Amino acid sequence: DAGVIQSPRHEVTEMxxxxxxxxxxxxxxxxxxxxxxxxxxGLELLIYFNNNVPIDDSxxxxxxxxxxxxxxxxSTLKIQPSEPRDSAVYFxxxxxxQGAIFGSGTQLSVL
Amino acid sequence: xKEVEQDPGPxxxxxxxxxxxxxTYSNSASQSFFWYRQDCRKEPKLLMSVYSSGNxxxxxxxxxxxxxxYISLLIRDSKLSDSATYLCVVKDxxxSKIIFGSGTRLSIRx
Numbered sequence: 001d002a003g004v005i006q007s008p009r010h011e012v013t014e015m016x017x018x019x020x021x022x023x024x025x026x027x028x029x030x031x032x033x034x035x036x037x038x039x040x041x042g043l044e045l046l047i048y049f050n051n052n053v054p055i056d057d058s059x060x061x062x063x064x065x066x067x068x069x070x071x072x073x074x075s076t077l078k079i080q081p082s083e084p085r086d087s088a089v090y091f092x093x094x095x096x097x098q099g100a101i102f103g104s105g106t107q108l109s110v111l
Numbered sequence: 112x113k114e115v116e117q118d119p120g121p122x123x124x125x126x127x128x129x130x131x132x133x134x135t136y137s138n139s140a141s142q143s144f145f146w147y148r149q150d151c152r153k154e155p156k157l158l159m160s161v162y163s164s165g166n167x168x169x170x171x172x173x174x175x176x177x178x179x180x181y182i183s184l185l186i187r188d189s190k191l192s193d194s195a196t197y198l199c200v201v202k203d204x205x206x207s208k209i210i211f212g213s214g215t216r217l218s219i220r221x
Contacts, residue, residue: 031207033209035211042211042212042213042214043155043198043211043213043214045208045209045210045211048207048208048209050207055207055208056208091154091155093209095207095209098143098145098160099143099145099147099157099160099200099202099209100157100209101157102154102155102156103154104153104154105154
């Protein structure tokens with residue numbers, strides 16, 4: 001199994017631009033999580049899905065953030081418009097009942 | 112109050128020492144517990160699950176105290192390669208929500 005696949009690995013963009021992060025969970029996993037990690041705030045849960053349905057998006061910081069999971073093998077996290085304070089590492093993780101397996105993350109820099 | 116709280120450290124101990132971390136959680140309905148390890152610039156990786164009866168995996172021992180709502184991790188005979196950030200993780204199985212603590216940094220010196 002290839003594990004959780006995230007793309008891109010790195011993204012550098014300018015303030016105001018739209019950013020789309022992508023995730024392919026492990027096949028057979030029914031839960032998918034988006035986290036954001038910064039030095040100041042640690043690992044924050046943004047949103048998670050069970051069976052492709054968003055369950056809790058209370059961690060999404062603002063309306064500029066949105067996430068979708070159109071099918072069991074794909075999810076996106078979109079930031080529109082992006083701001084410098086969105087700079088962080090964004091992790092996607094998937095789970096099948098127990099602990100979650102993480103992707104390698106997307107390092108986002110908003111200039 | 113944070114849902115999962117950990118001492119951020121850093122813990123700086125000599126090779127061969129025994130070191131222990133604690134973590135507290137606020138939701139008494141939490142059902143599953145884990146320790147993850149995260150190396151610099153890498154993703155978190157599952158180290159071990161934590162069971163009510165306590166469990167051991169080589170040099171690592173994890174324990175759960177439901178009454179006091181804390182989890183511990185003990186590392187015996189620490190190695191240089193144990194240097195990392197250790198994240199306490201709590202899962203509410205009814206909703207599948209997985210919450211991470213902010214992590215405890217461990218540095219093992221020769």
